[in-house]
Amino acid sequence: MMLVDGQPQDVVSALDRGLLYGDGLFETVRFVGAVAPLWSRHMQRLARSCERLRLPIPDPGLLWREAQAVSGGLAHAVLRITLTRGVGERGYAMPAAARVTRIVAAFPVPAPDATLYRDGVRLHLCGTRLAEQPRLAGIKHLNRLEQVLARAEWNDPAVAEGLLCDACGNVISATAANLFAVLDGVPVTPALERCGVAGVLRAELLEALPRVEVRDLPLHECLQAGELFLSSSVRGILPVQAVGTKMFAPGPVARAMQAHWRGLGFPMEQA
């Protein structure tokens, strides 16, 4: 089900700036019944991102009511909240009084493959590099062609994700998840000041982990990690089994973070 500006409909204006220019942002929120354990973090990121893109911040109470309305009846839902700068005159200039378009849509969560949580996922090492744009880095905005091109690099269904680097060869993330590498026992996750999306579960883990480093992570160093895992507010914690032909085994930090994810109220999908 879907609401556009609070109304049950499934279309937007063909002149919406979200379509014309990708001028907007989104959140994808995992629901367990009527509960969204990371809701407040999603609302925090949404507000900060709106400020950076000069979009008015929506009322979280209104979003919550709309989220409940569209996800009602689904035992496990992913909610997508999309905000755009609405319809404006032709041209890049922001309308003087933008009337934001607000889309709230719920999708059923596909049945998870428990073996991926137990044994880990395989990653393709993407040739597509993320461009460095500090003004957009961290924001879950609607300009996602890089991720589309990166995801199109493989079609082996046994490969769940792709590893993305910047032009300098630093690992940034997967196409739709953040990444943690455990190096000499210390979890490290890439700095996202120049590119990448600052994930909501990543923010949660940065507080949950007793020790963690946020810094540049060269690919060669990442591939020497004792363990690698992905974080996604939709999919949870996924250990990495392989990057190309380089193998990894799920380790204790990934297991602890899976337990943390479960403790937040998400289901125990891993074996």
Add this chain to the structure above:
Amino acid sequence: MMLVDGQPQDVVSALDRGLLYGDGLFETVRFVGAVAPLWSRHMQRLARSCERLRLPIPDPGLLWREAQAVSGGLAHAVLRITLTRGVGERGYAMPAAARVTRIVAAFPVPAPDATLYRDGVRLHLCGTRLAEQPRLAGIKHLNRLEQVLARAEWNDPAVAEGLLCDACGNVISATAANLFAVLDGVPVTPALERCGVAGVLRAELLEALPRVEVRDLPLHECLQAGELFLSSSVRGILPVQAVGTKMFAPGPVARAMQAHWRGLGFPMEQA
């Protein structure tokens, strides 16, 4: 007037990948009555860009008929053709059989200010830098948040455009036009292998100019140019009068290219 997939309507699915991810591209085509002097160049760029984004190439004959249908009755129209990867499953992966969404819309051209063509336009030097992404460079794709942020840096109506550099300090373009600098009598336009949009009028000028260089153009060199001008397939040739406080005078190359634009069949908007 507007056609979506050939039908008179003004909405698209709220699940269109053009909106979800900016997964698509566009052309803006200037019409003079029923004539579009640069039509074939627009179709060439559209086809090449579709190949790079793995979108099926639309039938130019169909686009021409739809363009005529929506612009009929307008003496001066700007046509916007938008193609997206259509509606797909949630996630970045391209649908196995994408059904492209095709939007063809016409807008009246605002009455031009002849003094801008005679005396030149003022440019703001943008603080926003264009990110380097060779996989997307040159394409007029739907990921245009950089241009939106750059255009939001000024609101003085006397400033018509913004000058955009890459992170290395090379000039790339204006926010919605290409740029030529005349250095020691030789026109130079920035190389667009790493960022920027390869404009259709720029391509026309590269063939029309008896001598021209395409190369990196550092900002400090650009600001020492004997003349500067912008090219836009919608607005034509605009001499640059100032970049910030640095002044320029319209020169003979800009005047010759204005005459060339007029010779293509566009109106004589300059004094």
